[in-house]
Amino acid sequence: MIRPARAIEAIPETTPFIGPEQLMRETGQRMLVRLGANESAFGPSPKALEAMTSELPRLAWYGDPESLDLRDALAAKHSCAPGRIVVGSGIDDLMGLAVRAFVAPGDVALATRGTYPTFAYHVVGYGGRLLEVAYRADGTPDCDALLAAARRDKPRIVYLANPDNPSGRFIERAAIASFYEALPHDALLLLDEAYADFVDEARLLPSTFEDRLIRLRTFSKAYGMAGARIGYALSTERNVRTFQKIRLHYGINRNAQVGALASLHDDEFRSYVVEETARARDDYYKLARALGRGCIESQTNFVCIEMETPQRALAVMNELLSRGVWIRKPGAPPLDSYVRVSAGTEPMRAAFAEALRRVLAEVA
Ligand SMILES: *Cc1c(COP(=O)(O)O)cnc(C)c1O
Secondary structure, three states: OOOOOHHHHOOOOOOOOOOHHHHHHHHOOOOOEEOOOOOOOOOOOHHHHHHHHHHHHHHHOOOOOOOHHHHHHHHHHHOOOHHHEEEEOOHHHHHHHHHHHHOOOOOEEEEEOOOOOHHHHHHHHOOOEEEEEOOOOOOOOOHHHHHHHHHHHOOOEEEEEOOOOOOOOOOOHHHHHHHHHHOOOOOEEEEEOOOHHHOOHHHOOOOOOOOOEEEEEEOOOOOOOHHHOOEEEEOOHHHHHHHHHHOOOOOOOHHHHHHHHHHHOOHHHHHHHHHHHHHHHHHHHHHHHHOOOOEOOOOOOEEEEEOOOHHHHHHHHHHHHHOOEEOEOOOOOOHHHEEEEEOOOHHHHHHHHHHHHHHHHHOO
């Protein structure tokens, strides 16, 4: 009998994300207003599209396995050596490499219960022991609780998303810096900054290159290239060499490399996306207020709107889906009584607002 390795057999079958394509197949819908995965409604930069289009005929060639042109440009952006950067096929890929590199089977890893799920997915997949602490009552990741757990349980990796998904909350520079300093120095902080591009640089943790810090960035959100699958990690040359040992050398799509590079040279587009996203958040805040609901101030491209109970949030999400509007709902308290909606274009926001008004009138 053919069986997978015992460690793999022991992994529970889970699907961290049910995609909108699957939901469309299940519900028989032919079109969805896609506001569920924090994809950019503003698309990729026109410069990226142009570069990728003209690169396409060379699809027969592998990409540069070192992604050196892109790493050079990223090094300039982050004022560091290219040797401190490793490119992966998105943060999800890099997170897997970090767990594989630093968490041996049985080792402890620490995260916030209900935060972005891929870290936990990899920890379980590599046989680590995942410990979780709750969010604060206001939906902010609880640095004090993480710190106390880190001191007590000796994790190899502490995962923190800042800004956080699904809450949208942001922990300011000084607080993150003192959290990082206070962590036991044999724990690695895996700082997921997928939404850093929506925050002023001056509010982010300053550039710090130490073995116990890995920062993750992506072209999936502000740069609007989620489908191209490309992101990067910033850390020390030593950690980057560790990643080099285990990463998939031709794992980066050639077209994604070219598009990412072109996007980095399109500041105008990035500013446009950041401004449009802020406008979308404001619209959602206003909508929530008009409907007499709370919402969480967000530093990302999505907003959580309060629905009172988890059951009601679930019902609202499902009702919206049946009307062709796809959003998501956080899974753990205190955010599980909220729905999370991504920043859309104006017509998408209008469609969401209209559908939500109707649904709330029904799901009373
Ligand atoms: C969207 C998201 C990711 C995924 O990034 P990819 O580069 O597309 O893999 C990672 N972390 C957080 C917090 C996210 O919201």
